[in-house]
Amino acid sequence: MIIFTEQDLKQHVxxxxxAIPIIExxxxxxxxxxxxxxxxMRVDVHDQNGEVDVKTxxxxxxxxxxxxxxxxxxxxxxxxxxxGNGLMMLISTQTGIPQALLLDNGYLTEVRTAVAGAIAAKYLSREDSETVGVLGAGSQARFQVRALxxxxxxxKVLVYSRSTDRAKKYAAEMKAETGIEVEVIDCAEQVVRSSDLVITTTPSKEPIIKAEWLHPGLHITAMGSDAEHKQELETEILVRADMLVCDTIKQCARLGELHHALDSGVLTNDSTIVELGQLTSKELTGRENxxxxxxxxxxxxxVQDTxxxxFAYNEMLKRNLGQQVENKTVSLKN
Amino acid sequence: MIIFTEQDLKQHVxxxxxAIPIIExxxxxxxxxxxxxxxxMRVDVHDQNGEVDVKTxxxxxxxxxxxxxxxxxxxxxxxxxxxGNGLMMLISTQTGIPQALLLDNGYLTEVRTAVAGAIAAKYLSREDSETVGVLGAGSQARFQVRALxxxxxxxKVLVYSRSTDRAKKYAAEMKAETGIEVEVIDCAEQVVRSSDLVITTTPSKEPIIKAEWLHPGLHITAMGSDAEHKQELETEILVRADMLVCDTIKQCARLGELHHALDSGVLTNDSTIVELGQLTSKELTGRENxxxxxxxxxxxxxVQDTxxxxFAYNEMLKRNLGQQVENKTVSLKN
Structure with missing residues (x-):
């Protein structure tokens, strides 16, 4: 068993x-x-306003x-x-034996989530998209722009957050990091109406984007909802989209924006919905005009996590990083 | 993050x-x-005849x-x-941060599984049970007898295995370890008919115990089936039992013996089925005569795993065992 620390993973992955072809x-x-x-798999720890997810x-x-x-x-x-905290482990597909532990505290999740956003933008947003609206000012609001x-x-980035202080901090930091102009906007509507491409990164429990704000050529990536009770887009937006894409339809139907559209009946299981893999595999083309x-x-x-x-494991081994923990199987003396 | 090795866990847990009140x-x-x-959560790796389960x-x-x-x-x-391989991790219920890693390679699972068998026997088998039938001659066949x-x-232990060599090895080893008389029997029927208490520990995909072999006073613990396709008992046995107990009804209805009885319709959701926790909590009494x-x-x-x-974590800390891995959260420089 080899163990990699957050520090090494952040430095070298x-x-x-x-990262793009890896996730594609x-x-x-x-x-x-x-x-x-x-x-x-999900465990809720309601007393502490906490949740733990297991993905594989x-x-x-x-x-x-x-x-x-x-x-x-x-x-x-x-x-x-x-x-956010957590870790990944790698298990051998030959023997089932755990091989490596990546103590990344969520860093690799940030990366693979942002890369999925970039892939969505690559296939779905207008090629000349210049102005990017960001709703939310947390960690993914940063990673998504880096990936994009x-x-x-x-x-240009237009950022809206319920907390103006957080939005200002975001703008200052992202401008310093990327050199891109970042403007704080005090209403979500103006962000959406003024952007070529919008990324929603909030834990919102009710829609923060209205269908009436949509305009021709717009692409929206909604990455905030990952649980039954979360929602960032009015369901009507999914109906009015000329192309609706999910990372996986099955999971979005349970945990994503799609869930609410199906629940309310504005979409059905017969609606035309594309999976991101149908774009990356070239089975379908993305945006057509x-x-x-x-x-x-x-x-x-x-599958993004795997x-x-x-990818991280190979990068670590190339550099001879990681700490071996001896754990030889020993016979029972019980 | 503190890491405990298999060797330390086997020596001190x-x-x-x-262990009995812990699991009760x-x-x-x-x-x-x-x-x-x-x-x-279950992942099948069919190419390698492998499976990985996650429990929490x-x-x-x-x-x-x-x-x-x-x-x-x-x-x-x-x-x-x-x-079998694997590990357990402990997560803080206050912060969600992983605290410890128990690299037990399945040892703690052997222990908690065997203890559940002992608890079942404590509440359900006749107090004067002397002759124990064991079907299967693997690792749990050993642990179950130790716990019992x-x-x-x-x-006296009567052991039956499809492999007579494995049964002979089991008999020799268990006799040496426990001092108990262990007899190899070449048919399952004779084991069941001659025993006060029977434990099934096989990965069988079809029943290995027939209902016609049942006799008054018998207790059977079936711990082999933990997947949809596994079955050790004829479904009629569950019908004829005066008391049918599950570790959890929900899980047994999906993965255990109960699953087949419900599927075939010999039991229904209205049948009287008890959970082991109703016995340990004294809500219900077990065997009545x-x-x-x-x-x-x-x-x-x-819940047995937690x-x-x-328990293991506390035993390790008491003895100052374990290896700390430094993994301070570091700021992003991406």
Whole structure:
């Protein structure tokens, strides 16, 4: 068993061009039925406003697959701790023996989630998208813009957050980091109406974007909802989209924006919905013209976790990083 | 993050009297609805005849809860490796932060599974049970007898295995270890007809015990089936039992002996079925007389894993064992 620390993982597994084909391959294999991915396991710790998710996926032909444990404890800020934590482990697909532990505290999840956003933008947003609206000002609001820069020539970011202070901090930091102009906007409507591409990154429990704000050519990636009670988009937006894409339809139907559209009956199981892997596999093309409105619903999949964990493992081994823990099987003397 | 090795865990977490109240408390809390336990997550790796299960349960009032990853890869013997592997981790119920990793390679699962068998025997078998029938000659066939000795005065073990060589090896080893007379029997029927208490520990896919072999006073614990396709008891046995007990009804209805009885319609959701926690909590009494036939269906629950992992953690800390891995949260420089 080899163990990698957060520090090493952050230093050497970067959100860059290399990560895109890694995650694209994951979605392609998912679309081609080369992946076994059980439903997410979830434990709620209501007393502490906490939740722990377990995600996994076995990708045929790979040496190992990941099991990821990720937690969100939303009272942690009172203790000065981040809400998100967790780790990934890699299990041998030959023997079932755990091989590696990636103590990333959620970093690799940030990366693979942002890369999925970039992939959605690559296939679905207008190529000349310049103005990007960001709803929310947390960690993914940062990662999504970093990833988007890999596929689109972002000239301006418009950020809206319920907390103006957080939005201002975001704007200052992201401008310093990227050199891009970042403007704080005090209403979500103006952000959506003024942007070519909008990314929603909030834990909202009710829609923050209205259908009446949609305009020709807009692409929206909604990555905030990953639980039954979360929702960022009015369901009518999913109906009016010329192309609606999910990371996986099954999971979005349970946990994503799609869930609410199905629940309210504005969409049905017969509605035309595309999976991201059908785009990455080139089975389907994405955006067809400058006028289409496109929406991508991301809930986060185990196959992304396996892909990023394998990528990280190889990057670590290349650099001779990691700490071996001796754990020889010993005979029982009970 | 502190890491405990298999060697330390095997040396200091013993299958003894102390373990029984630990696991009884777990079942009691489960019966009292003080546990959040999601369904088991399962990944099949068909190419390698392998499977990986994830189990977990949050017990209200406890500092930490376990997430257990356990694998069974049934071609491993070709590589000279055990089929079962895995580990447990403990997560803080205050912050969601992983606290400890127990690299037990399945040892703690062996212990908590055997203890559940002992608890079933304590409440359901005749107090004067002396002759114990064991079907299967693997690792649990050993652990179950070790645990049973904690609650019953076992005078004789009758063992049956499809492999006579394995049965002979079992008999020799268990006799040497326990001093109990262990006899190899070449048919399952004779084992059942001659025993006061029978434990089935096989991965059988079709019934190995027939209803016509039942006799007054018999108790059967069936712990082999933990998947849809496994079955050790004819469904008629569950109907004829005067008392049918499950570790959890929900899980047994999906993965245990109960599953087949419901599927075939010989039992229904209205049948009287007891949960083990109703016995440990004293809500119900177990065996009422010397003539009753009792059956306990065990599939293995996440709440047992949390209980044994917490117990092991405390035993390790008492002895200053474990290896700290430094993994300070570092700021992003991406």
């Amino acid at each position: 970067r959100l860059n061009q290399e 391959e994951a979605f392609t294999k998912l679309a081609n039925n080369e992946v076994e991915m059980p439903p997410i 996926a076995y990708v045929k032909g790979k040496d190992m697959f990941a099991i990821k444990v990720s937690s969100g404890f939303f009272n942690n800020f009172k203790l000065g701790l981040p809400s 820069k890999l596929v689109r020539d972002v000239k 400058e006028e289409q409105i496109t929406v991508c619903d991301l809930t986060g999949t185990g 892909a990023i964990a394998l | 013993r299958l003894n009297q102390e 408390e777990a079942f009691t809390k489960l019966a009292n609805n003080e546990v959040e336990m999601p369904p088991i 349960a949050y017990v209200k009032g406890k500092d930490m809860f376990a997430i257990k990853v356990s694998s069974g890869f049934f071609n491993n013997f070709k590589l000279g490796l055990p089929s 000795k904690l609650v019953r005065d076992v005078k 010397e003539e009753q036939i009792t059956v306990c269906d065990l599939t293995g629950t996440g 209980a044994i992992a917490l």
